[in-house]
Amino acid sequence: MTYAHGGELVARSLAAQGVSTIYTLCGGHVAPIYDGCLNHNIAVLDFRHEQAAAHAADAHARLTRNVGVALVTAGPGVTDAVTGVANAYQARSPMILLGGAAPLKTKGMGALQEMPQTEMFRTFTKASFTIERTEDIPEQLAEAYRHALSGRPGPVFVELPFDVLFNAVDAPETMPARVAIAPIPPPVAAVQAMFDLLRAAERPLIIAGTQVYWDGAGQALRELTDQTAIPVFTNGAGRGVLPMDHPHCFKAARSKALRAADVVLLIGTPLDFRLKYGREDWNPAGKLIQIENDAAELNHNRQADVAAVADARLVLEALAEGLQGIRFQAWLAQVAEWERARNEKQQAWEQLDDAPVNHFRFAAEVERFVDENTIVIGDGGDIVSACAKVLTITRPGQWLDPGPLGCLGVGAPFAIAAQRLFPDRRVLILSGDGSFGLNGFEFDTAVRFGLPIVAIVGNDAGWGQIRGPQIQMVGAERAIATSLAPTRYDKVVEALGGYGELVEEPGGIGPALERAFAGGKPACVNVMLDPAGMSKTGASSPYIV
The missing domain is CATH 3.40.50.1220 (TPP-binding domain)
Incomplete structure (x- = not known):
């Protein structure tokens, strides 16, 4: 008879479902799972923030059309991942968030990082539950897969208490079969x-x-x-x-x-x-x-x-x-004909040589660079809106954006998952300067794992999608809480161990992208944009909730 602890059973169950990578940030509550992952050749990519780990699992799900798995520790680890799970829910991404929890034997007594985690997730997941017995881990994780993939795909939260993971039980001889969902024929x-x-x-x-x-x-x-x-x-x-x-x-x-x-x-x-x-x-x-x-x-x-x-x-x-x-x-x-007439008006902006660079000229330069081998990730407001109007996407899964939740900060986490899954493809993040600040530190993660993702930052020194309409409505003197500094995000990535380059002229964008990808390490091309660029084109409009 052989025994296995809960963490080993989690890893064995994930491997049985075809999982080869999990996205995480470490914590003592979930340490046994890492040990199990080593036994089953499951790669562990550790991030600098749990939100980023959840976003990466979301991207993994989208790019594989299967379940992505994130693992976080109890309490603040779980709450940090909430935004990533909510974004996956709105985007219909079948991810599973495994969350550590205080021991069942001290439940309600005030253990470290104890909180009502499953209740919190129930309104924006397809299922949220606690595994209370170590021997139930294989079947309940298979059930989590069925929930995530059936009908409208979406996220599932599984709470794993500390004592359930550390407890050892008789190891099962077989694991549940890999989950497959049959297509529904139309009536x-x-x-x-x-x-x-x-x-x-x-x-x-x-x-x-x-x-x-x-x-x-x-x-x-x-x-x-x-x-x-x-x-x-x-x-x-x-x-x-x-x-x-x-x-x-x-x-x-x-x-x-x-x-x-x-x-x-x-x-x-x-x-x-x-x-x-x-x-x-x-x-x-x-x-x-x-x-x-x-x-x-x-x-x-x-x-x-x-x-x-x-x-x-x-x-x-x-x-x-x-x-x-x-x-x-x-x-x-x-x-x-309607399409041609609409594009003709836009093309005038795409050809401008002005500096600072206009948003549509920025997009046109990116369009010239992107090919079928490039995965493009949109992470921002005005800059993504402009690029989406210009870029020609030709393959399924070639374009990723947050989805209907409009969640900023997906850029680096999505890119890390994409590059890990497709090492032979170029992965380009189209980032606003505001959105870069949310998870830009994940370039540290990309450097540690040798993933040569590239971000091109449209830097207009502000939360442009909000600031432009704000100025139109109340004037520049009353436009508050929407300004940023013209930060050298290229230098930030350099400091983390990557490559960075500043671009101030439109003709420099393409060559800078070529150099960034040729370097073979994570990189940032920081392009200074006209803060009033979208307003001038008429493409900027008041923010609609």
């Missing part, structure tokens, strides 16, 4: 109703969101639009599922297209602020087909004419089969 009646609406349509539109990416439906989407010429707009993690250089994929003309569309096929993205809640900018007489993996999102903010919980790939394949011979070429040409 036949719903598919027929979709056929009826789309066959009668003149101006249909597809908005492909995060679920299209998670369901691996990119090829099915391409085949449907190639066959029918239905214009496509991508949203959230859906960016890249249809390459943005595909002639049927658009990004600038969405508002005009929504106002004219008579049928919108909305796949796996909520009708939230990004889509004006399905109201403003939408044709009030238009029909809505809504496909979701979350029944709670159906008919939310706008009543759908057809609503179904189903796998995105199966729906798109069914539509391609049922819409053979139908093509919307004239409507596609109209959307393409």
Whole structure:
């Protein structure tokens, strides 16, 4: 008979589910798990803040379309990770946060770092529970996986008390099988109703969101639009599922297209602020087909004419089969003309040689540098907004941003996870100067693990997305709490052991990026931007909660 302590069982259970890396910040409450990870070849990446560890697990989940795992100690370790878990919840990322806890035998007595952790997480996780018996660890961690991956993917919090991890029990002979979730086929009646609406349509539109990416439906989407010429707009993690250089994929003309569309096929993205809640900018007489993996999102903010919980790939394949011979070429040409006219106005700003650099010229220089081998991570306000309007994303998973929570500080943690998973690809962070300050110290983590991530910081010495509208509304003399110093973030990264370079002219951006990546170590290119750049273009607008 062999014995295993709780930490060994945690690691063995994770390995059985295919986990090869966990993201953490150390603490005594969870030390046995590290010992188990060494036994099962699970890499342990330790961060400088638990929020960053949680963000990295979120990125791991998105890039692998599987569960990412973070491990933090009790009390402040758990509370520090809250923001990362909340962001994963809003972004539909299936991560598991393992949190240490005070011993069960002293529960309620005031042990070190004791607090009601599971209760805190229940409102923004798919499940939050305590494992109270060491022998239950394998099955309950498998259950955490099932919760994270089923239906709408999302985070799970598992509390592991100190004595449960240190206790030794008979080692089980086998571990629970790896969790696999079967795709949900669309109801036949719903598919027929979709056929009826789309066959009668003149101006249909597809908005492909995060679920299209998670369901691996990119090829099915391409085949449907190639066959029918239905214009496509991508949203959230859906960016890249249809390459943005595909002639049927658009990004600038969405508002005009929504106002004219008579049928919108909305796949796996909520009708939230990004889509004006399905109201403003939408044709009030238009029909809505809504496909979701979350029944709670159906008919939310706008009543759908057809609503179904189903796998995105199966729906798109069914539509391609049922819409053979139908093509919307004239409507596609109209959307393409709106797109061309909108881009023409923007291109004037992209070509400016002024210094300090304009946000859109910054974005244009980055666009010239990014290729299919580059993973791009957006972490900021105005700078990410500008770049998203310019960059051509051509592969699924090539673009990562916080998601609908709008959480700043994801840049370095996301990049570390991405570089660890894909060592042969370039990983570029598009960072505002404000957002860099939240987790910029994780460049220390990147240096320690030899991960050559590169951040290009758009530095306008302020919280630009707030400050620009603030000045418009109340004037510069009353614009408070939104200014920053023109800090040399390149020097910060140099001090941590990386490479840094300051750029003040637009023509210097591309060469600086080349040098940063050629150096083979973590790097920061710090670009000084025009603080009024977004206001001048008219792209800056009052912050909307």
